[in-house]
Amino acid sequence: MPAAIHCQGLCCSFPTGDAPALNNVTFSLPAGSVTLVIGPSGAGKSTLLHALAGLLADSVHSRRQGEINIAGHDPRRLPAARRAALVGLVQQSPDTQICTTTVESEVAFGLENLAIESSEIDRRIDEALRLVGLQELRHRQVAQLSGGQRQRLVLAAVLAMRTEVLLLDEPLSQLDPGAAAQFLAAIDNLPDGGPTIVVAEHRTAAWTERADQLLVLDEGRLAANLPRGDFAAWDAEIKRLRSSESPDGPLNTVLGAPLVEVERLTFTFDRRRPAVLRDVNFRAQASERIALLGANGSGKSTLLAILAGLHEPESGAIHFLGAAPVGLVRQNPDTLLFCRTVHEELAFAPRHAGCSRDEIAERVRDAAERFELKRLLDRSPLLLSQGERLRVAVAATFTMRAPLLLLDEPTTGQDPRHEAQLMSTLTDAVAAGGPPQTLIFSTHDLQVARHFADRVIVLDGGRIIADDVPKFAIEAFEACLREMASRERAS
Amino acid sequence: MNWSHALRQVEPRPWLVQVDPRLKLLWVATISIGCIWFDSVAMLAALSFVAACPLFAIRFPWRAAAAYAFIALLVIWSTVSSQGLFYYDTTRPPLFTIVPAFTWLGRHYAGLHFYTEGARYGAGQSLRFVANLLAGSSVALSTSPERLMAALVRLRIPSPLSYMGTAALRSIPLALEEWAALRQAYQLRAGLRRAGRFQFRRMRLLEELRLLEPLLANTLRRASALAFAVQARGFDPQQPRTHFPPLLMQAWEKVACAILVGLWITALTISLAKR
DSSP, rough: OOOOEEEEEEEEOTTTTTTSEEEEEEEEEOOOEEEEEOOOSSSSSHHHHHHHTHHHHHHSSSEEEEEEEETOOOOEEEEEHHHHEEEEEEOHHHHHHHHOSSSSHHHHHHHHHHHHOOOHHHHHHHHHHHHOOGGGGGTTTTTSSSSHHHHHHHHHHHHHTTEEEEEETTTTTTTTHHHHHHHHHHTTTTTTTEEEEEOOOOOOOHHHTOOSEEEEEEEEEEEEEEEEETHHHHHHHHHHHHHHHSSOOOOOOOOOOOOEEEEEEEEOOOSSSSSSSSEEEEEEEEOOEEEEEEEETSHHHHHHHHHHHSSSOSSEOOOOOOSOEEEOSOGGGGGGSSSSSHHHHHHHHHHTOOOOHHHHHHHHHHHHHHTGGGGTTOOOOOSHHHHHHHHHHHHHHHHOOEEEEEEEEETTTTOHHHHHHHEEEHHHHTTTTTTEEEEEOSOOOOHHHHHHHHHHEETTTTTTEEEEEEHHHHHHHHHHHHHHHHHHHHH | OOOOHHHOEEEOOHHHHHHHHHHHHHHHHHHHHHHOOOSSSSHHHHHHHHGGGGGGGGGGHHHOOOOOOHHHHHHHHHHHHHHHHHHHHHHHOOOEEEEEEEEEEEEEEEEEEEEHHHHHHHHHHHHHHHHHHHHHHHHHSSSHHHHHHHHHHHTTTOHHHHHHHHHHHHHHHEEEEEEEEHHHHHHHTTTTTEEETTEEEEOHHHHHHTTTHHHHHHHHHHHHHHHHHHHHHTTTTSSSSOSSSOOOOOHHHHHHHHHHHHHHHHHHHHHHOOO
């Protein structure tokens, strides 16, 4: 049975924050409704969802005031198993919320905690995996699943618990369009009388047709609470803002000298398995901004890693026609930062390149200004927010002044404003003649590819299937996604 | 070599995966008891071979298998040579002399000798370590953490302790993966690795140690995220929980357990009789 949610004067604050994460938030959501929560990074969306899940007081030192009432209970005061049976939470990154190693045991984990009998667990695993379309993968290792399949697995694990409320915290942010569509199809497949759904998401377009209510958070306050009829206008406003940031189509038609040429590149991690990249050919020129598009597992990250010299190609060649080095920013900023302060991070590359003190200081100042890091220079990068850590990681690579800069899904988990800011800074630098002279980035977000790339390369199963201006390449990618979806339906 | 990648390529045979984890734990305990009980180098070598047998049912990338064998041989060689040189028990006939005894400025130096007893003692100690390493590895590489946890709980190990142990086991490949990613980021930004030329200078020890701090921070962050996820799914170590699929021993597994327990009892009886 779905449950209604009532929230009255909710305030939350953390010892490390200057301002409260949530400030006097009051709303009511009817049972069985779908509510979309939007707002910029740091607006309090995740905090609100964690508070509704009753997990704030248990997970971190926080102060919470106000009332939350779900089906007559404050989830914070319930025992763990009872609370988990009432409210289910699906978070942004599947990798941080998978508790076990196989598909079957992952779905069973929550049910075991509810002390449900084995025969019933078996039945519910079947049912939940069928709902999300993973029934064929029941005995697979989690490590063998793609990102999209993992996120659907987490959803299945929560659905199997038959919670009355389902909280989704940016569930689509790390998924390619095809995987996102599959996740949404799983939500659409929920039977009537399914849970009350609250979803926080930057990719609003996917949810506006499904949502009954819109909550807009800004700096911890509830800026708007709109019923279905009103927020179509809000969505149009978001779309207009995003599309006004830059025009469609190629941004730059004047190209410089060739910088890197990839010739018949083939690569495999394990010779017993199919190649990750097959016969890849392309050339990148100075002043080009190239987006790599492709479904999860299509070989985008591997191609970038090979270009950066992290793997040696099995066959084929990469010719660097300009000067090395190459800068690479990988998806998880936590594995890119290793210095004590942000200043040290920014100074690291020029110091190792043998730059003079003045040159180092100039590069640090320039990067801090471009990426809005001036006030964070003395802080430890490990204690910053995820968005800030990503900006530090990009800035620290930027100070290498590498002619070729590679970014692996740089906008994952960023709100539209920060996303636009980060990408504009980099693409503007390329447009101004560099460094970097050439930017190659992988992304799942078609809008980002459309707005910030001159050229889009589409990968499918390790092969390039399109290499064109954004408009035509994205059309090819969408056709490829449709084909993949029909193949999956057929299988 | 990328260890996290190599670990992902380890493939145990399905029958070994299916063996009841309680039997596997009993097997490790039996090998450990054997290590205590046997003193002769030949018997300990035979025990190490027996401990290694299940590993033949696990497919390794050849470089990982070679590295594994190298580590085992390194442990044996280093312990044998150090004990052979520096063994100070009373009965120690030298096998050969490296520096003969001499007197210089009125002081007598006993020389440097390689002692048979020391070498034998070192071989015994290192084989004990290797046998346990091999037996433990075969269980860790062929058992999912969940089944291991279920077995530990059934063996009356407290639930929180069992979960902590299995979560730690599961985090090893993740930590290796993060370590590799941090090293790559360091090498790229420090210019130790250059695209297109594959220039590579090995990282110095101090540079490696520098990565410990972010690695620890990331481990804590991941542990905190896992704790959050586990709580969100209703895990409470103080509350009873079921296990799926339930552990059911097959007849042959019961017989094997009985044989192993029989071996324990025999060893204990003989030890007591000798006293």
